[in-house]
Amino acid sequence: xxxxxxxxxxxxxxxxxxxxxxxxxxxxxxxxxxxxxxxxxxxxxxxxxxxxxxxxxxxxxxxxxxxxxxxxxxxxxxxxxxxxxxxxxxxxxxxxxxxxxxxxxxxxxxxxxxxxxxxxxxxxxxxxxxxxxxxxxxxxxxxxxxxxxxxxxxxxxxxxxxxxxxxxxxxxxxxxxxxxxxxxxxxxxxxxxxxxxxxxxxxxxxxxxxxxxxxxxxxxxxxxxxxxxxxxxxxxxxxxxxxxxxxxxxxxxxxxxxxxxxxxxxxxxxxxxxxxxxxxxxxxxx
Numbered sequence: 001x002x003x004x005x006x007x008x009x010x011x012x013x014x015x016x017x018x019x020x021x022x023x024x025x026x027x028x029x030x031x032x033x034x035x036x037x038x039x040x041x042x043x044x045x046x047x048x049x050x051x052x053x054x055x056x057x058x059x060x061x062x063x064x065x066x067x068x069x070x071x072x073x074x075x076x077x078x079x080x081x082x083x084x085x086x087x088x089x090x091x092x093x094x095x096x097x098x099x100x101x102x103x104x105x106x107x108x109x110x111x112x113x114x115x116x117x118x119x120x121x122x123x124x125x126x127x128x129x130x131x132x133x134x135x136x137x138x139x140x141x142x143x144x145x146x147x148x149x150x151x152x153x154x155x156x157x158x159x160x161x162x163x164x165x166x167x168x169x170x171x172x173x174x175x176x177x178x179x180x181x182x183x184x185x186x187x188x189x190x191x192x193x194x195x196x197x198x199x200x201x202x203x204x205x206x207x208x209x210x211x212x213x214x215x216x217x218x219x220x221x222x223x224x225x226x227x228x229x230x231x232x233x234x235x236x237x238x239x240x241x242x243x244x245x246x247x248x249x250x251x252x253x254x255x256x257x258x259x260x261x262x263x264x265x266x267x268x269x270x271x272x273x274x275x276x277x278x279x280x281x282x283x284x285x286x
Contacts, residue, residue: 007047010049011034011163012163013049014049014053014054015161015162015163016161017053017054017077018054018076018077019083019156020032020085020161020162021084021087021154022056023053023054023076023077023079023082024056024076027059028082028083028084028086029056030085030086030154030162030164031056031057031087031164031165031168033054033055033057034047034052034053034054035052035054035060036051036052037051037052037070038051038070038074053076053077082156084153084154084156085152085154085156086151086153086154087151087164088152089132089147089152089171089186090150090168091150091168092129093129093130093186094108094128094129094130094224095224096224096225096226097194097224097226098110098225098228099226099227099228100227101240101260102201102243102245102261102262103260103261103262103264103265104202104264105264106264106266107265107266107267107269107286108128108130109123109124109286110285110286111283111284111285112228112284113283114232114281115279115280115281116280119134119230119232120133120134120184120228120230131149131150132147132150132184133149136173136174136180138158138176138178140177144158144175144176144180145159145162145173145182147171158175158176160174160176161173169187170183170186179231180232180233182228182230184228184229185226186225186226187227188222188223188224188225189223190221191221191223194223198264201261202263229241229243235252236252236253237251237252237253237281245259245260246259247259247260248260248282250273250281253281255273265284268286269285269286270283270285271283271284271285272285
């Protein structure tokens with residue numbers, strides 16, 4: 001019998017149950033899979049959340065081999081006090097492209113800042129490796145999730161959801177009150193596929209643009225791609241970056257609502273919104 005996909009609500013409930021990190025003592029890795037143990041799937045042929053538990057891939061394999069009894073696993077599900085989840089992105093990135101709202105951003109040093117807060121940032125070390133930084137907060141300005149140079153700092157007590165793919169390729173954080181969220185996905189794409197997507201998005205001949213110059217330097221026919229999605233609602237404005245566009249809504253400060261898509265930024269490209277009195281609202285650039 002083919003295994004049906006576990007429903008989104010069940011997966012979210014299982015993540016929340018363990019505080020968004022592997023419940024095995026001393027682990028707390030946020031990259032989770034879903035283990036059937038009471039009964040095992042090959043016996044029950046169903047996704048019964050009362051008999052399932054979220055575990056990291058290593059401990060999932062050990063659980064499959066009987067490392068813990070059924071009672072042990074039920075006790076893990078019932079535990080009340082849990083440490084904060086901790087993990088690290090294993091992405092190895094040098095040069096590549098960030099795709100955000102159908103905009104292509106080519107820079108090893110890139111910052112998206114909102115009213116002084118760095119929502120997203122790439123930093124390059126002395127060896128040329130790029131690390132990811134990001135920050136998510138709630139209505140009370142409490143930090144829900146943070147990534148500092150690929151190290152994840154996660155507040156499981158106030159997060160609505162923390163979903164880190166077991167493959168390590170995608171992370172998703174959501175605040176509980178105003179639906180602020182951040183999703184970051186890393187993948188390596190064939191250069192031709194990336195060029196084709198860029199041509200459709202930018203509606204121009206990318207063979208003469210900065211994107212082509214950088215893509216041509218990639219090795220082995222592949223390019224590093226980071227896709228960044230977010231929604232951030234503030235008291236005086238909102239920022240949304242989806243699949244098709246970025247939307248800036250500044251109507252609460254007397255400005256307008258703007259969509260931004262189909263653009264590319266090189267190393268020195270920048271986008272900056274400020275109020276009449278000089279307060280910076282959003283900065284996107286080096």
